[in-house]
Amino acid sequence: MSQPASGANTQPAHPAPSLPWAMAAFDQFYRAHAPAVYRFVYFRTGMDDGIASEMVAEVFLAMWAQPRPHDGEEVPLLYGVARRKIADHYRTRKRQLEMRFSELDKREREWIAGMLSDREDHAERPGALSPEARRLIGEVLSALEASAQELLIGKYIHGLSIRDLAEKAGKSDTAVNSALARARQALRQALEARMIHGI
Secondary structure (H helix, E strand, C coil), X not given: CCCCCCCXXXXXXXXXXXXXXXXXXXXXXXXXXXXXXXXXXXXXXXXXXXXXXXXXXXXXXXXHCCXXXXXXXXXHHHHHHHHHHHHHHHHHHHHHHHHHHHXXXXXXXXXXXHHHCCCCCCCCCCCCCCHHHHHHHHHHHCCCXXXXXXXXXXXXXXXXXXXXXXXXXXXXHHHHHHHHHHHHHHHHHHHHHCCCCCC
16 A cells, blocks of 8 residues: 655645625525524514514624634524624623612612512512613513412502401412512512512
């Protein structure tokens, strides 16, 4: 068997450098993958059509701005870009929401923290809530089931006792107490889903 000539380069050839996207190729790539990327983003950003549509546009703009990947690398790179955009979205949203909470009155922050606690000696509602506090509470409560909303509003907005809530619902105190605990847990999860911490 013949041996390679002395000094011959036996290293594997490097792949050809990536070239810019051709418009027709990129259009085809977009049409083939945009619907799936939209679904991927939509279910990871609160199922908000506006946010998902805007993010899909950003993802494909980022793909267009870089050289076309080699065959077989396009889709993994596409979803890598989508994941980074989703992470950026939540980092930005977290900063915005933390800033909004930091601007609330101290008594309002303590009252909201009390809604998340299982303690009975939670802070009382600080009189009339500010418009910003009402907006924030409304945003989070809107993500909960109607029964959980009703319990939390009755307990923490209207100041009803467990007995009052039980009579209103036609249930035992124990059943209402358990339902209220579940509602508080749902509220905590809703806040965590919005990346809010330390309030």
